[in-house]
Amino acid sequence: MQTFYLSHQNEIPAGFPDMVLALGYFDGVHTGHQEVIRTAAAIAAEKSCALGVMTFHPHPKVVLSPDTDESNMRYITPLPHKEDCLQREGPDYLFVVQFDKQFASQEPQEFVDHYLLPLQVVHVTAGFDYSYGRLGRGTMETLPFHSRGRFGQTVVGEVTREGEKISSTAVKEYIRTGDVEKARALLGRPYSIRGMVESGEQRGRTIGFPTANIEKHHTYVVPQPGVYSVRIHVGGRWLDGAASIGFKPTFHDEAPEDPLIEVYIFDFNEDIYGENVEVCFYTFIRGEEAFNSAQELIEEMNRDVEKARGALAAYPDVPGSS
Template structure:
């Protein structure tokens, strides 16, 4: 797979004739995969290359001037998942104000026809061009019938549309079973190990304090069964997301992500890590005493160990 990063306005780029899947693809969930795999089938049928065209940053950050959008997949993770789907080209367009000003006709001319695209695949609700006024139904008009297209319908699970929005909602309440089901894999976030308060070590449960990176969406506050990747090795762990209410006033604390790695004692300060979110065990609560907290942490570790022993 070749990854091509493009900033508008771009210089001429020579692409082979290609079928392209269009979308933002945040999460690369089952619905997104259906679009991409449909593009692959169309490319094989036509004996053409297959590509995916996506955009970064999220249009909301540019058009609504929102300071931050929390993504389901970092750009690196998105690229990794596209590679696993075995496409030929990943085209990443830098979404900026100039690009957002392109009308539908200009987008089709400069980013589809000029890129040697012959067939377009997108979801039923995909739109393009300024204010999203271009749709798949208008594509023949804007391409002067130079392009054909395939629309992929809703992909549903138990009557609910699989979407990035529904996955965010599930993460916001800690429903990891639904998240895993909609993604077709465990949810992952990136981070780096930073120095914390050392409080976990003092009570017999040392933790790695993780500073989240890449603007990834963090699940709801609570205690989770997770895996953490250190030096390309996945290790079983328990993770607490929240404000440590037993020790702090929530209103005076920043959100913390603390991971207790099972049967592990190495120094990993400064290391880049990934967290794989598997199952929520309980909500974060304020305990009456440190003793009560320690007793609960023992139960959490026992439950996590039992989970890993019986599921692998």
């Protein structure tokens, strides 16, 4: 996959082959997004064309909402993570368009003329609710007019699971409320967060549960405080564990601004400080609690570990990402 970063200030590079292009923001690259991309892939194969995917960054809210900026925007898949998820869908080209005020102010016709036609697009796929151009005035209904008949289009209808629309909003809500199993069903894979192992308070070692403290690489949506069964990718391996997300109420009276993510890796005793890791969340075990003593916490953590081991046994296959 070749990746191109495009902006309204720059000309689109020349020389692309005929291309079928999937359009969308694709936060999470959930199963609904996958349907849009795989529809494009099938058409590209039928037409013997290249397959392209176009996404945008940052989220439009960062540019259009006065209450949102990149520091408080929470993503299911921040851009580098999203790029990797999109790559697994097998496109020949990925186009990441800079979403800024100039981009947001362009007319729908300008978007088609500047971003689609120069890419040798012969067909476009997008979800039924995709919009483009200033104030979202361009829709899949207006696209034939703006394309002036120079490419075809396929609209992918609403994708549902058990009667529920699959959307990034729904995935985020499941993550925020700790229902990582439902998030997993909509994503088609476990929800995961990438970060680096940093030095923490070392308190876990004193109670027999040394943990890897995860400093997130980007502004992810974080599951609600509690304990989860997880797998962690470190040093080329997927390892089973239990993660605690929260504020350590047993030991602290004041909560930090962001919840801490700590992973206890089963049967593991290696120095992994400074390692880049990915944590996949499988099941919610319990909410965060304040215990009267460290001994009560230890007893509960032993129960958590057994529950996590049992939960992970139901998911024998390791994730396909890293």
